Amino acid sequence: KVTPEFTRNLPKAELHVHIEGTLTPELRFKLAKRNGIDTGYSSIDEMKKMYNYNSLSSFLDVYYAAMDVLQTEQDFYDLAMAYLHRAVKNNVRHVEIFFDPQAHTTRGIKFSTVINGLYRATVDARALNIDARLIMCFLRDLPRDSAQQTLNEALKYKDKIIGIGLDSDEHNNPPMKFYNQFTTASANGFHLTAHADPDQKDSIEHIRQLLEIICVDRVDHGTNIVEDPDLVELAAKRKIGFTSCPLSNTFLNADMKGKEVLELLNKGVKISIHSDDPAYFGGYIADNYYAIAQKYNLTKEQIVTLACNSFEASWISEEQKALYL
Ligand code: ES4
Ligand code: ZN
Numbered sequence: 001k002v003t004p005e006f007t008r009n010l011p012k013a014e015l016h017v018h019i020e021g022t023l024t025p026e027l028r029f030k031l032a033k034r035n036g037i038d039t040g041y042s043s044i045d046e047m048k049k050m051y052n053y054n055s056l057s058s059f060l061d062v063y064y065a066a067m068d069v070l071q072t073e074q075d076f077y078d079l080a081m082a083y084l085h086r087a088v089k090n091n092v093r094h095v096e097i098f099f100d101p102q103a104h105t106t107r108g109i110k111f112s113t114v115i116n117g118l119y120r121a122t123v124d125a126r127a128l129n130i131d132a133r134l135i136m137c138f139l140r141d142l143p144r145d146s147a148q149q150t151l152n153e154a155l156k157y158k159d160k161i162i163g164i165g166l167d168s169d170e171h172n173n174p175p176m177k178f179y180n181q182f183t184t185a186s187a188n189g190f191h192l193t194a195h196a197d198p199d200q201k202d203s204i205e206h207i208r209q210l211l212e213i214i215c216v217d218r219v220d221h222g223t224n225i226v227e228d229p230d231l232v233e234l235a236a237k238r239k240i241g242f243t244s245c246p247l248s249n250t251f252l253n254a255d256m257k258g259k260e261v262l263e264l265l266n267k268g269v270k271i272s273i274h275s276d277d278p279a280y281f282g283g284y285i286a287d288n289y290y291a292i293a294q295k296y297n298l299t300k301e302q303i304v305t306l307a308c309n310s311f312e313a314s315w316i317s318e319e320q321k322a323l324y325l
Pocket of ligand 2: 016018167195220276
């Protein structure tokens with residue numbers, strides 16, 4: 001039987017976690033105090049009452065508002081370091097962390113402040129025996145020009161960023177909006193991934209663009225692909241990683257999507273389990289494994305396959321992968 005200890009002790013790769021989504025109300029409160037920022041709340045409990053959402057857009061409103069407290073390089077370092085300690089407790093051996101520079105540059109924070117703080121935490125975390133990399137995401141609801149400017153900044157920090165992702169509000173923001181930015185990023189050696197949210201109406205069309213035209217290495221969420229058997233076959237053949245987040249789905253999509261995960265697992269797709277925004281969805285990666293295992297009666301063997309998939313879909317070298325698998 002799968003126990004919480006089993007899911008915690010299993011070595012895992014975390015491939016879908018937004019660093020801003022690891023900002024707990026406690027750290028938010030502490031950073032507000034340190035930076036002299038008025039959050040409008042007199043206590044952590046009062047702040048927590050606002051953590052109410054049942055859709056991507058209602059979630060994103062709370063998520064972006066919370067980030068105001070992130071001001072200095074040290075703030076970004078502390079945010080990442082607090083997360084990395086939690087990850088180590090979940091036996092995460094390798095993590096590829098999303099960050100959203102535009103959520104900060106649009107508030108007047110310099111790109112260098114964000115990347116230097118986060119990167120320094122990934123270096124210091126090596127002492128904790130965790131391999132941490134950074135994936136820079138474009139906010140898909142902002143104009144293409146803004147993504148291009150952000151990519152120009154990233155090119156100066158090529159050695160500190162492993163890949164490029166795409167997140168935020170998907171409605172009317174298809175992957176092809178950023179075709180040129182993805183192409184430039186790929187030509188510069190970045191790996192590619194993009195969100196394809198389960199509740200998106202044009203989900204299949206968006207996933208098709210990602211697999212057939214943009215040629216991403218991974219799709220974040222993307223479980224709607226089960227509606228198109230030809231695409232599923234293509235994804236399996238190309239060993240495309242799919243990163244599903246059970247607790248996030250439960251909050252935002254009113255469905256854990258375990259049926260889809262099992263179908264993709266059975267069809268040999270490299271699907272794995274992740275945490276998305278753990279400070280907002282009530283659990284870290286081991287809790288996500290346990291939640292889906294409980295609800296869908298997964299066997300230990302299935303859980304181990306999901307964890308192996310997380311390493312296989314990761315962007316570590318083949319030699320390094322061999323050490324984990
Ligand atoms: C996100 Cl759940 C989700 N979807 C899209 N963008 C995001 N950024 C942080 N969490
Ligand atoms: Zn996400």
